[in-house]
Amino acid sequence: MEKQPRFLSSRLLLKNRVCEVTLNRAWLGWKDVPAGRRSINNALKAGDYCVPVSEIIAVREIDMDSQTKDDGRWQKMPQESAGAHPYAFTVSYVDRGSKHRWRCCEVTFNCPDGVLCQQWVQTIKEQLLLLTSRPKSLLVYINPFGGKQQGKRIYEQKVAPLFSHAAISTDVIVTEHANHARDHLRTVADLKKYDGVVCVGGDGMFSEVIHGLISRTQTEVGVDESCPEEELVPCNLRIGIIPAGSTDCICYATVGINDPVTSALHIIVGDSQAMDVCSVHHNGTFLRYSVSLLGYGFYGDVLMDSERKRWLGPARYDFSGFKTFVTHNYYEGTVSFLPAFNTLGTPRDKIKCRAGCYVCQHNEQQLSEGRHPCRGEKDVSDREEEGKWQVIRGKFLAINAASMSCACPRSPKGLSPAAHLADGTTDLILVHKCSRLDFLRHLLRHTSKDDQFDLAFVEVHRVRRFHFTPKHCESNLELDLKENGKKLFSHICRDHPACGCATVNSTWNCDGEILQHAAIEVRVHCQLVKLFARGIEELPVFEDLCNPSAI
C-alpha cells in the first residue's frame, strides 16, 4: 500500500495504554507503544488497529468534567488516566462483523492537553468534510405495514440515532397507503433538497421508490417512459434500503445481509452501487420496471397462489411453492431475444458480481461508448442490430429473467449465480417441459454446488432484450387477421376451456408483483438507478489492508 503523508501523529492514552495514534488522508491508525517505552499500569498489548477515514462516522470531544459524553450517556474514565490526560475525544467508525455485518464502534483517546485534543477533533472533521459522496440530507419513507410491521420501530430505534450521530438531516414520511411513496416522489417531493431517498420496508417499497424516481427523472428531462424505444435517463439521487419487509432480496443482493444497522452505515459512508432496470411493456404500453426477477410459469404461479393465501404469513411461499410444484403446469409460447454481444461474462462462467465488479464496469463502458460514439463509430441502435434476434417456440415450465443473482437467505446461490447487478444485461432462463423429477433436480441445484443450467431441458442466455408471446395471444393475433379477411369461426382456448385444449395461462411475477398481461416486451436499461451500497464485499477484504505499518 502506498505510504501517505501524515497529518497528525501523537502519543495518546487508550484505556490506560499509551498508543501511537496516526492520521493520514486515508487512514486513522493506533498501535501500542512498544514494551518498555509504554507502561502506564503495565497494560497488556491489545494489538494494532486502523480504520479507513472513509469509514469514520463521526468524531466528538468529550467533556471530562461532567464525566459524560455529549450524547448524555455516562462514560467510565480510569482515575489515573483522567488525571494525567484530562482531555479526550471519541471516534465512531464502521467495524466489520461476520457475514457482511457492519456495526458502529467507538474508540476514545485521552490527551494530555486541550489544544492537542481540539487539533485532533478538528483535523478529523476536516477530513470527513472532504468526503463529498456522503449524504447530508435524506428523504425517508417508512412502510409501517411491511414485513412484521416493525418498520417504524426499526427506523426510530436503530437507524435514526445513527443518522443524527452522523449529522444527516432527514424528512420522514410514514406511508398511509400503497403507492404513497411512488406518487409523492413522482410529483410532490422537492427533490433538490435531498442527497438521497431511503425506503424502510421490503422489495415492494423499493419498487415504489424506483418507479417514482425513474418517472420523475424522465418527466423532468422530457423522456416518454411509456415508449419502449426511448433511452431512459439515469436517476441522480441514490436510494437506501433499510430492510423491514418479508422479502428483502434487493438489500441482500447489494449489501450481502439484511440488517438495518449495516444498511444505515452504508448510507452514512455514502456508498454507491449502480443497478440495471428492465422496463416491461405490453403492446407498446408501459407496465412496470423490474430489477430482480421476471418469472412466468413456475414463479408466476407461486406468486399468484401465495397472494390468495396472505393470511398464512411468510409460510404462504412454502405452501404455494409446493402446490405449484405438484401441479406441474407448463405453458406454450414464443420467446424471442436479443443476445448481449461484445460483453464480458456469461451466465455459466461462475464470475460472481462483487463490490467493484470489473464485468459491470467494462460492459457499462462498452455501452456508453456506443451511446456517445466517436466519429466513425456506430451508435447504440446500430450496435444492437449487430446482434441477431433469436426465436424459441416451446412448452415451458418456467421462463425467468434474472437481472441479478436473486440470491437470498433461502437460496444463497440464487436463480442465476453469475448474473450482474449493473452490466446492462439480464439472464434469460428457459426451463422446458420435463418430468417432475427432473424439475425437482433443477430446483434443488439452486441450493447445491451443481450447475443448475447443466441440464438438457434448461437453457440460459444473457440478453439485452426479450419478448414473450403466449400461445393464446398468437392465436388471438392469427384470429384477428383471419377474421378480417376470411370470417373465421373459431374460438380461443383461453375463453373456452371446455374445448378440451390443455393449455392454461400463467402470469408474470415482476419483482413480486403480478403483471396484468402475459405478452410482454422487456428491455434492460444499464445502470438506471444507484443505491447506497457497494455490492457484496469479498471477505475478508480489509484484513490485508489493515496493516498499521502502512501508515
Ligand SMILES: Nc1ncnc2c1ncn2[C@@H]1O[C@H](COP(=O)(O)OP(=O)(O)OP(=O)(O)O)[C@@H](O)[C@H]1O
Ligand atoms: N401504508 C401502507 N399501507 C398499505 N400498503 C402499503 C403502505 N405503504 C406501502 N405499502 C405497500 O405494501 C407493499 C409491501 O410492502 P413491503 O415491500 O415494504 O413489505 P413486504 O412485507 O416485504 O411485502 P410483501 O408482503 O409483498 O412481501 C408494497 O407494495 C407497498 O406498495
